[in-house]
Amino acid sequence: CLNLLEIKDLTVHYVTVDGTVHAVENLNLTLPEGKTLGLVGETGAGKTxxxxxxxxxxxxxxxxxxxGEVxxxxxxxxxxxxxxxxxxRGKQISMIFQDPMTSLNPVITVGEQIMEVIRLHDKKLSKKDAYTKACxxxxxxxxxxxRAGDYPHQFSGGMKQRVIIAMALACNxxxxxxxxxxxxxxxxxxxQVLELMRKLKAQYQTSMIMITHDLGIVAEICDYVAVMYAGEIVEYGNREQLFHRPSHPYTKGLFACIPNLMEEETALIPIEGMTPDPTNLPSGCRFHPRCPYAVDECSKTNPDSREIEKGHYVKCLIKEE
Ligand code: SF4
Structure with a gap:
């Protein structure tokens, strides 16, 4: 199928007084149309x-x-x-943030807020029609x-997040x-919110990128998974490949909790050691100070991404037999 999104060699740095933060480096990523990609990794890995x-x-x-090119x-x-x-933005690509309150205006009713988004992108639509669509x-x-005439504070947290989703989807x-x-x-x-997103995905064929710490979410709604570590994608593949044949030592660590996927605790397991300082990254493979499989070469060479089976990419020097 066609790729809706294709990122090539994207590099993003932050220049700060403490040094240059290598937030994202030479990142390549594709997302086929109508599919959902889960972006996982520790805080500071470069997902956001x-x-x-x-x-x-x-x-x-x-x-x-x-x-880079996007x-x-x-x-x-x-x-x-x-x-x-x-x-x-908004019309073709929408974004939902973690905290719904940062995206809602407290002094405007939710119906009007959704209406405004709709009108912003379809100026010909009358206020009345846009409000009907908002409803x-x-x-x-x-x-x-x-409830369109209610203000954000009159909604619970979950309802507010639904309002945000409605707003994000208003322009299809x-x-x-x-x-x-x-x-x-x-x-x-x-x-409930996840169930809703799954329904919407099926109904509208919306492609999604989902940043999450929760492997349960990945298992439930993501077709593809990209694992990020220290600004790089260390493993990419479809859900089946990542869950059944995780190959990068970092992914293996993260996904170590798979047998318990049916239980409530599906958060990523913390891996021993610290996330590297992004202003002073380790030489060679960025994961080598924490990697249980590291060999001498790992501190010297930053491995290229290799395709180990169709569509399954791993950035590690060690080849499995
Ligand atoms: Fe570990 Fe070496 Fe592979 Fe990096 S390249 S993940 S250090 S085995």
Missing amino acids: TTVKAIMQILPDPPAKILS FFNGEDILKKNKKAMRKI EMLELVGIKAD PKLLIADEPTTALDVTIQA
């Missing part, structure tokens, strides 16, 4: 920087995109100017239309990016 680079909402300064629908969107990019969007995410985006969309919610509500 990657998606913010796609959206072009990185704070500049200190962030600098040093190189093909969306076959066009390199890094080459677009601000105005063109604003059109793409439909609310119903779609399981909120009664008669081709790509929905969700940065830990359920972290701030309790477990039952998390399950």
